[in-house]
Amino acid sequence: MDVYEALYTTRAMRRVRPDPVPRDVQARILDAAIRAPSGGNSQSWRFMLIDDPAVKGQLGPLYRECMAELWAGPYRERIDRAKAAPHDPASVALLRVVASADYLAAHFEDVPLFLIAFSRGDPTGGSIFPAIWSAQLAARAEGVGSALTTVLGIFRAAQTLAILGVPPDRGWEMACCVSFGYPMGRWGVAVRKPAHEVAYRNAWGADVGLSIPEPLWTGE
Amino acid sequence: MDVYEALYTTRAMRRVRPDPVPRDVQARILDAAIRAPSGGNSQSWRFMLIDDPAVKGQLGPLYRECMAELWAGPYRERIDRAKAAPHDPASVALLRVVASADYLAAHFEDVPLFLIAFSRGDPTGGSIFPAIWSAQLAARAEGVGSALTTVLGIFRAAQTLAILGVPPDRGWEMACCVSFGYPMGRWGVAVRKPAHEVAYRNAWGADVGLSIPEPLWTGE
Numbered sequence: 434m435d436v437y438e439a440l441y442t443t444r445a446m447r448r449v450r451p452d453p454v455p456r457d458v459q460a461r462i463l464d465a466a467i468r469a470p471s472g473g474n475s476q477s478w479r480f481m482l483i484d485d486p487a488v489k490g491q492l493g494p495l496y497r498e499c500m501a502e503l504w505a506g507p508y509r510e511r512i513d514r515a516k517a518a519p520h521d522p523a524s525v526a527l528l529r530v531v532a533s534a535d536y537l538a539a540h541f542e543d544v545p546l547f548l549i550a551f552s553r554g555d556p557t558g559g560s561i562f563p564a565i566w567s568a569q570l571a572a573r574a575e576g577v578g579s580a581l582t583t584v585l586g587i588f589r590a591a592q593t594l595a596i597l598g599v600p601p602d603r604g605w606e607m608a609c610c611v612s613f614g615y616p617m618g619r620w621g622v623a624v625r626k627p628a629h630e631v632a633y634r635n636a637w638g639a640d641v642g643l644s645i646p647e648p649l650w651t652g653e
Numbered sequence: 654m655d656v657y658e659a660l661y662t663t664r665a666m667r668r669v670r671p672d673p674v675p676r677d678v679q680a681r682i683l684d685a686a687i688r689a690p691s692g693g694n695s696q697s698w699r700f701m702l703i704d705d706p707a708v709k710g711q712l713g714p715l716y717r718e719c720m721a722e723l724w725a726g727p728y729r730e731r732i733d734r735a736k737a738a739p740h741d742p743a744s745v746a747l748l749r750v751v752a753s754a755d756y757l758a759a760h761f762e763d764v765p766l767f768l769i770a771f772s773r774g775d776p777t778g779g780s781i782f783p784a785i786w787s788a789q790l791a792a793r794a795e796g797v798g799s800a801l802t803t804v805l806g807i808f809r810a811a812q813t814l815a816i817l818g819v820p821p822d823r824g825w826e827m828a829c830c831v832s833f834g835y836p837m838g839r840w841g842v843a844v845r846k847p848a849h850e851v852a853y854r855n856a857w858g859a860d861v862g863l864s865i866p867e868p869l870w871t872g873e
Contacts, residue, residue: 436790464870465869470663470665476851483854488855558782563782571660628680628686631687634701641683
């Protein structure tokens with residue numbers, strides 16, 4: 434697969450089939466992940482694959498608690514506003530994300546594979562998320578959908594680390610949990626605010642000098 | 654370019670030529686970046702391109718102060734140990750990173766293009782670093798090298814934001830500064846600790862069940 438096809442069509446895929454992700458595909462995903470750069474090339478990371486129903490069965494209820502807290506907290510006002518104006522395009526987009534995230538939460542135990550990533554000595558996340566995103570791009574090349582979530586580490590870190598047997602005293606922090614599986618839906622180019630609306634040149638607010646009204650890659 | 658070639662050969666390229674990165678290449682880099690997913694699809698990001706010598710001239714001295722603090726602080730013991738055993742493979746690797754980073758610091762003003770990324774409401778970095786890494790992978794596809802650094806935001810955040818005119822009261826945080834330019838050296842597959850040494854399955858410390866002694870992509 435062309436790198437641009439992967440960059441333009443790897444989007445959150447939360448509705449996936451329960452079919453397992455074969456071990457050779459898992460190997461290609463992990464081997465791509467560890468090629469990413471990290472600060473000082475420290476490679477201060479650990480990657481845990483989870484496919485045991487018993488472990489998923491412990492994480493699923495915790496994950497649903499996290500999502501309930503997320504909707505009741507940071508997202509509550511935005512969701513209420515969206516429900517009050519359901520035909521507004523921004524409302525449609527937000528409520529679609531919420532429905533998709535709720536689907537993943539409800540079907541957590543049916544996701545065939547999770548990757549939970551840990552890092553230490555990485556205050557910004559800049560030394561772990563390139564590796565994670567490489568894993569997701571490699572998965573895309575293999576036809577495997579993925580979705581990155583951080584709620585378990587934000588709302589239930591201690592419980593999650595205890596379930597997974599992570600030693601509490603060695604500085605390992607949970608960066609994220611990524612779900613993997615063969616998607617029910619179709620791949621497509623994500624619609625986003627155009628680059629020139631979110632980019633500046635040399636000073637905050639200054640025109641970036643690039644006009645990009647349509648995606649530069651469309652697959653055609 | 655094949656996505657696996659990009660994932661395996663996009664490594665920190667800190668020695669670059671001063672030749673400018675054309676605007677159409679900049680557009681492809683930014684347009685790829687904004688396709689990345691972000692939490693709740695919030696797209697709470699801003700990307701600032703910097704190619705003005707006057708701005709680089711203000712950031713360069715700050716950047717060198719940051720690197721001096723980095724070497725004197727978190728890295729000091731590791732560097733001292735490496736210098737005491739300079740033939741140890743780990744020492745060679747570390748001292749190579751240090752020399753490369755020092756080269757970038759000394760030649761900061763000669764780097765043709767920087768991308769400074771800002772985010773808000775993103776405590777883990779999980780909503781900004783996928784976009785950054787997409788920018789670096791797109792640059793790789795265009796033959797442009799890049800290197801991600803976080804020191805300006807860690808050691809000189811307030812001064813950097815003031816130079817760039819970032820409003821101080823709207824929650825924008827600097828995620829990183831990425832240098833871009835045509836590399837002096839060659840692309841190659843990064844040597845890393847093998848995936849099966851840094852990955853587990855279903856529990857901390859448990860065998861991941863995948864043996865990957867050699868890179869699965871070698872370009873051959």
